[in-house]
Amino acid sequence: xxxxxxxxxxxxxxxxxxxxxLALPEDGQYLIVGGPGTGKSVVALLxxxxxxxxENYIFLVYNHVLQKSTSMLVNTRLVxxxxxxxxxxxxxxxxxxxxxxxxxxxxxxxALVKKIDELGCEERAQHLIIDEGQDMxxxxxxxxxxxxxxxFFIVADQNQQITDDNSNRKELTDTLGLEPKDVIELxxxxxxxxxxxxxxxxxxxDKGSPPPDLPDRQSLETPSFxxxxxxxxxxxxxxxxxxxxxxxxxxxxxxSDDLRDSYVNNMRELDIPLDNSHPIISxxxxxxxxxxxxxxxxGGIVVLSDKSIKGLEFDGVYIxxxxxxxYNNDQSTMKKRLYVMSSRAIEKLxxxxxxxxxxxxxxxxxxxxxxxxxxxxxxQAKHESQGFDENILF
Amino acid sequence: MTIKKKKACWLFPTNTxxxxxxxxxxxxxxxxxxxxxxxxxxxDYDGYLSLFNHQIPPDxxxxxxxxxxxxxxxxxxxxxxxxxxxxxxLINNETKEVDITSALTSDDDVKQLLIPxxxxxxxxxxxxxxxxxxxxxxxxxxxxxxxVLLGKVKLSxxxxxxxxxxxxDTASTEVVSKIQLKTTETPKIKPNYSDIYAYGGVLSxxxxxxxxxxxxxxxxxxxxxKSLPPVVSDSKEQAIPxxxxxxxxxxxxxxxxxxxxxxxxxxxxxxxxSFKELLINFLCKGDWDExxxxxxxELADKLDEYDTSNSRSTSEWFKSAQSDIEKLLLMLFTRGDxxxxxxxxxxxxxxxxxxxxxxxxxxxxxxxxxxVPAFIRKYRGLQxxxxxxxxxxxHAKMKSKTIFEEIGAPKTVWQxxxxxxxxxxxKLLGIESCVQTTMSAKAGFKNKQGLxxxxxxxxxxxxVVNEEFxxxxxxxxxxxxxxxxxx
Numbered sequence: 001x002x003x004x005x006x007x008x009x010x011x012x013x014x015x016x017x018x019x020x021x022l023a024l025p026e027d028g029q030y031l032i033v034g035g036p037g038t039g040k041s042v043v044a045l046l047x048x049x050x051x052x053x054x055e056n057y058i059f060l061v062y063n064h065v066l067q068k069s070t071s072m073l074v075n076t077r078l079v080x081x082x083x084x085x086x087x088x089x090x091x092x093x094x095x096x097x098x099x100x101x102x103x104x105x106x107x108x109x110x111a112l113v114k115k116i117d118e119l120g121c122e123e124r125a126q127h128l129i130i131d132e133g134q135d136m137x138x139x140x141x142x143x144x145x146x147x148x149x150x151x152f153f154i155v156a157d158q159n160q161q162i163t164d165d166n167s168n169r170k171e172l173t174d175t176l177g178l179e180p181k182d183v184i185e186l187x188x189x190x191x192x193x194x195x196x197x198x199x200x201x202x203x204x205x206d207k208g209s210p211p212p213d214l215p216d217r218q219s220l221e222t223p224s225f226x227x228x229x230x231x232x233x234x235x236x237x238x239x240x241x242x243x244x245x246x247x248x249x250x251x252x253x254x255x256s257d258d259l260r261d262s263y264v265n266n267m268r269e270l271d272i273p274l275d276n277s278h279p280i281i282s283x284x285x286x287x288x289x290x291x292x293x294x295x296x297x298x299g300g301i302v303v304l305s306d307k308s309i310k311g312l313e314f315d316g317v318y319i320x321x322x323x324x325x326x327y328n329n330d331q332s333t334m335k336k337r338l339y340v341m342s343s344r345a346i347e348k349l350x351x352x353x354x355x356x357x358x359x360x361x362x363x364x365x366x367x368x369x370x371x372x373x374x375x376x377x378x379x380q381a382k383h384e385s386q387g388f389d390e391n392i393l394f
Numbered sequence: 395m396t397i398k399k400k401k402a403c404w405l406f407p408t409n410t411x412x413x414x415x416x417x418x419x420x421x422x423x424x425x426x427x428x429x430x431x432x433x434x435x436x437x438d439y440d441g442y443l444s445l446f447n448h449q450i451p452p453d454x455x456x457x458x459x460x461x462x463x464x465x466x467x468x469x470x471x472x473x474x475x476x477x478x479x480x481x482x483x484l485i486n487n488e489t490k491e492v493d494i495t496s497a498l499t500s501d502d503d504v505k506q507l508l509i510p511x512x513x514x515x516x517x518x519x520x521x522x523x524x525x526x527x528x529x530x531x532x533x534x535x536x537x538x539x540x541x542v543l544l545g546k547v548k549l550s551x552x553x554x555x556x557x558x559x560x561x562x563d564t565a566s567t568e569v570v571s572k573i574q575l576k577t578t579e580t581p582k583i584k585p586n587y588s589d590i591y592a593y594g595g596v597l598s599x600x601x602x603x604x605x606x607x608x609x610x611x612x613x614x615x616x617x618x619x620k621s622l623p624p625v626v627s628d629s630k631e632q633a634i635p636x637x638x639x640x641x642x643x644x645x646x647x648x649x650x651x652x653x654x655x656x657x658x659x660x661x662x663x664x665x666x667x668s669f670k671e672l673l674i675n676f677l678c679k680g681d682w683d684e685x686x687x688x689x690x691x692e693l694a695d696k697l698d699e700y701d702t703s704n705s706r707s708t709s710e711w712f713k714s715a716q717s718d719i720e721k722l723l724l725m726l727f728t729r730g731d732x733x734x735x736x737x738x739x740x741x742x743x744x745x746x747x748x749x750x751x752x753x754x755x756x757x758x759x760x761x762x763x764x765x766v767p768a769f770i771r772k773y774r775g776l777q778x779x780x781x782x783x784x785x786x787x788x789h790a791k792m793k794s795k796t797i798f799e800e801i802g803a804p805k806t807v808w809q810x811x812x813x814x815x816x817x818x819x820x821k822l823l824g825i826e827s828c829v830q831t832t833m834s835a836k837a838g839f840k841n842k843q844g845l846x847x848x849x850x851x852x853x854x855x856x857x858v859v860n861e862e863f864x865x866x867x868x869x870x871x872x873x874x875x876x877x878x879x880x881x
Contacts, residue, residue, distance in 0.1 A: 020463075023464035049538050050537075220671055247734060276741065392717045394651070
């Protein structure tokens with residue numbers, strides 16, 4: 001498989017807003033807000049790399065998959081952990097006892113703040129760089145402040161909240177006591193091509209803030225929806241996609257762990273002629289007790305449920321729509337999930353389904369300029385060529 | 395008693411953000427040459443680099459940091475002995491057109507010089523910062539960009555140099571006014587920066603590709619000297635290299651039908667926007683005769699299908715390609731940038747050295763110098779050489795009289811391999827399997843106890859076996875660490 005790595009941006013790749021973010025002083029509290037692909041995580045990572053010689057930096061992310069992906073791609077020692085693990089560890093370090101919880105893995109922040117306040121903590125010089133900061137509640141940050149943390153660099157997108165306990169921009173601003181100059185908006189989408197960003201924008205639900213600007217980067221590849229496929233069709237499409245460029249990472253998003261296991265097995269076992277060796281097919285579920293076994297530094301296929309893909313990006317994304325359901329007529333939640341899933345794709349987005357009708361289909365755009373609908377899958381090339389021709393014009 | 399004239403120190407005031415762009419793009423240019431630009435004094439003198447001798451007018455420094463709060467000022471000191479030609483000077487408060495070399499050696503009090511742009515990086519002798527902290531910050535920021543390579547440029551912030559920033563508050567505000575510099579006196583032919591950067595990209599990738607063998611090395615060597623590269627005798631096989639030579643160094647032969655399509659491909663590579671979309675549009679909407687139009691449409695349909703469907707494998711598409719141009723387009727659709735092209739290694743496709751060369755040229759043109767993979771940029775001496783070549787190319791196209799001190803090309807990998815191949819280089823490049831050792835037949839030898847014994851002092855010769863060498867090296871990435879160790 002081809003090697004992948006986080007490629008440092010060129011000077012021209014960073015826009016003037018990102019320049020401003022990177023020029024922020026080392027100490028202080030800052031909030032960077034922006035939609036998917038606006039380079040929030042990139043500036044957070046660059047800030048961490050800029051000060052990587054300084055042991056006082058910790059890079060915090062929402063989940064284990066994102067932490068693994070970040071640390072593997074930068075190919076350098078990056079001190080980091082997950083947001084949740086960090087606060088549990090901090091609590092243990094301070095009190096040598098278990099975290100007060102409302103339920104399993106859900107800290108009782110009021111109790112925590114009270115405990116820390118009673119203990120009285122001195123100011124800490126440590127710098128926290130936090131990715132996907134919207135996925136923690138304001139009380140999380142309050143607790144950290146009580147524990148003496150004063151240097152925060154948080155990147156967040158309120159429209160990508162996937163937990164019940166989350167913070168919006170105002171809450172983060174208020175909790176950290178930020179001045180307007182300390183909040184910087186990133187508006188230009190760099191990750192997705194224009195057609196992918198246009199597709200994702202159909203699922204933008206946040207009424208409180210305008211959707212991110214659509215990127216200029218045009219592409220021939222309008223997102224496609226293939227209906228009525230067999231599981232084997234889907235596996236064939238994904239394997240061929242990965243075979244086109246063995247350095248690329250293809251993300252396959254499914255609705256449940258059962259489907260995840262089924263597709264992983266399907267793709268591992270399917271024997272079709274490929275140019276390169278069979279791609280590595282990896283997966284992870286937050287229910288797994290094992291560490292994340294995905295090698296983000298190599299091309300291949302990663303099959304994940306939509307809850308695990310947050311913050312990640314893939315060269316191509318296949319969303320398998322089967323069994324995604326709208327509960328209690330709550331279209332907004334489903335749209336948010338579609339927004340997060342579709343905005344993971346850099347170059348190519350394909351939606352597939354083995355079914356011809358499903359409630360989620362009603363949420364998909366009908367405009368063929370936004371999404372092409374194709375029924376079935378053909379393995380026959382439309383434009384067959386005859387091979388090298390000496391007499392051909394060009 | 396004669397008063398010794400103070401040694402001139404030619405300074406260009408700007409900010410560290412522009413400086414990073416200058417290093418990334420490989421040239422000091424006018425604002426239209428920047429893909430991201432923060433206002434500084436460049437906007438005041440169309441097509442010229444404004445340099446001040448020791449004293450910087452306060453307005454110029456203020457302007458350099460006026461666009462945003464986060465900007466940091468810096469001064470670029472230029473070594474003008476590395477260039478010659480015509481410029482403009484403020485001498486005794488009067489603006490005059492001058493021969494740059496004469497102006498520098500005259501006894502006149504030259505306060506400001508205007509040099510035609512672009513100027514190569516080799517002319518920057520020092521970067522001066524207001525504080526040591528600014529200097530340190532700049533180094534840290536450069537490290538987190540892929541294309542901001544400091545090379546041998548000296549960074550400095552001595553106490554005396556820090557005063558250059560303070561001095562400016564009391565410096566004379568007399569500068570060459572835009573009114574004095576009439577529009578007729580701006581360079582008559584504007585530099586085409588898209589072509590200049592594409593030229594830099596092509597040259598850089600050709601340099602890298604020269605590892606592949608004699609054909610590739612000779613093409614690079616000829617192209618960099620602006621002579622028509624001798625590729626092959628077959629006119630059909632010569633068509634693309636001939637076109638590239640004509641595009642950059644001569645006039646395109648419009649009587650050859652394939653040149654129309656090649657020109658469209660180069661334009662789609664160089665123009666801003668999505669290459670794939672520009673190319674498909676060009677193929678579908680070009681002004682073609684019936685036969686050409688039919689083939690162009692056929693190519694567009696194939697490329698669209700190749701890009702969007704997974705009906706067959708990449709190797710099947712390449713095997714069915716009917717021409718060099720079709721293969722080239724497939725490759726440009728297969729890999730998005732030069733870095734991923736240099737990694738291309740599909741076990742079911744074998745390209746010839748000539749085909750590799752053709753792909754290389756177009757990837758270089760599409761990425762331009764700014765997107766040359768970082769590991770190639772880091773090859774010893776390459777950035778400075780390419781920068782000089784781009785500046786020379788630009789001024790030749792502008793028919794300007796500006797000439798820069800020549801910088802020789804670094805040795806290509808093939809040059810290290812072709813003659814005097816050493817054991818160390820063989821090991822470093824991992825090419826042991828394609829090396830042969832020969833001894834002159836005249837030497838004569840006896841076989842003694844299992845050893846070939848030669849009379850007298852005999853020198854063995856080492857050479858690579860061309861075909862095996864190409865097969866191995868064409869899919870091998872030679873990193874900057876490896877290249878910089880070659881001796």
